[in-house]
Amino acid sequence: MKTVEDLEVKENLGMHLNYYQKEDQVLLAVDCIIFGFEKERLKILLIKRNFEPEKGKWSLIGGFLKKNEDLDQAADRVLETLTGLNDVYLEQLHTYSTIDRDPGQRTVSVAYFALIDVDSHRFDGIQIDAAHWFDIKDAPDLIFDHNEMVRKAKARLRRRALTKPIGFELLPEKFTMRQLQNLYESILDKKLDKRNFINKINSLDILVKLDEKDMSVSRKGAYLYIFDKDKYEKKVQEDGFSFKI
């Protein structure tokens, strides 16, 4: 039996008396998959790189971790730099570390995905001229392993949307049932039955129907709803309620 005093074991497990000073360090990046819902379609925000490497190609928005922040803060900062928004839903996705993933320099990247309500945040469009919202269905090919990041983010979004009320992060405060259904159809990439969808949503009992209608789409107008976050959280706590679409 080996012991932790064995030099080989110590080397492999990175144990050193003077803490860890002999270990290799790496560059840590964050890359953000930014989802938005606009004109009844799920979108993704991409940027055209005008710096090397891969200048001129489309990529996710990214940045590097700084000494005085953790990864969540780095992702917040990157997102705010690009969009001017803080208080955005952000969730860590996965960490990518293939040795040659970035030809410029060895970089390990932590991917985050963000959900933005495009319509109601009248942030002056995007603060970077080279950024563009793409329909999720016809986003261009991306640099490095960013396509894989997007694929995983879409899968995560699908799962989250089915089990947590995060869809509302993508909608304006007031929304119609049809908008909500369009959102879910975009995320799940399939048509849903209108009556079944509404029945399911209503059975959750976490929306408030307003006396107000959105008249912009149809002659008849559609009632507006808001998500009652307090009620949702109370239900989760008290009844062990769990959101399921």
Add this chain to the structure above:
Amino acid sequence: MKTVEDLEVKENLGMHLNYYQKEDQVLLAVDCIIFGFEKERLKILLIKRNFEPEKGKWSLIGGFLKKNEDLDQAADRVLETLTGLNDVYLEQLHTYSTIDRDPGQRTVSVAYFALIDVDSHRFDGIQIDAAHWFDIKDAPDLIFDHNEMVRKAKARLRRRALTKPIGFELLPEKFTMRQLQNLYESILDKKLDKRNFINKINSLDILVKLDEKDMSVSRKGAYLYIFDKDKYEKKVQEDGFSFKI
């Protein structure tokens, strides 16, 4: 509107002409949450640190990422160093980056969880004397943010076990229905109904019942089963079958 040529924007997004040489680098660690199933109980493998910081306390097994490997490889290496096993189920869990999480030095850690079939791998016990299998229900308090890592790993294992046939990674090749049920009861931390459990498993139609019995537990003996991985994968591909417990 800002452009990516603005210095402030460039700084925040970490864009530099000579690639990224001015950026801060950090130490990247991997920590492994190692689950095993032994004596009909779910276990976790921990190590007593005999090096600073936090010498003498229990912790997960970890190591540092080296220049010539990616994170998956680092996790494999750490696991093999400790247990002598390769070919172990390993899955990336989450990346932890709180600034002061390791008082020794700023370290960002990528947590992995591993599933080991303790009984059939007669690896000479554990290759490090200070390591110990704890019942998942009475594991000790751990250093740094390792408790949080374990909490998240348990949740992930629960979810995975319900939707992917990874439970078999924890069992010997041949196992009884009762063992499988015990495993699921440990993972889900609740009692299951025997008949309903067996009915559900049988309806999945991915096990092969052998003509062989395990006589070690009961007088009557219990039939042994094996997981038919080929059949499972064929079903997934051809029928869009999805494993659900």
Add this chain to the structure above:
DNA sequence: TTTTGAAGGTGTATAATGCACACTTAATAA
């Protein structure tokens, strides 16, 4: 003023799945 078009709004019946539940069998040891 009547007609038409386009989206909104609503309920039921059947199928599938989930869940609760108890007795018989086999084999060994006393």
Add this chain to the structure above:
DNA sequence: TTATTAAGTGTGCATTATACACCTTCAAAA
């Protein structure tokens, strides 16, 4: 032979999921 212990097996009820079609509203066009 009988007492003990775990193995093995099926049904009925409740809940949830899914398929499905017609009427309403109102503005614009005829």
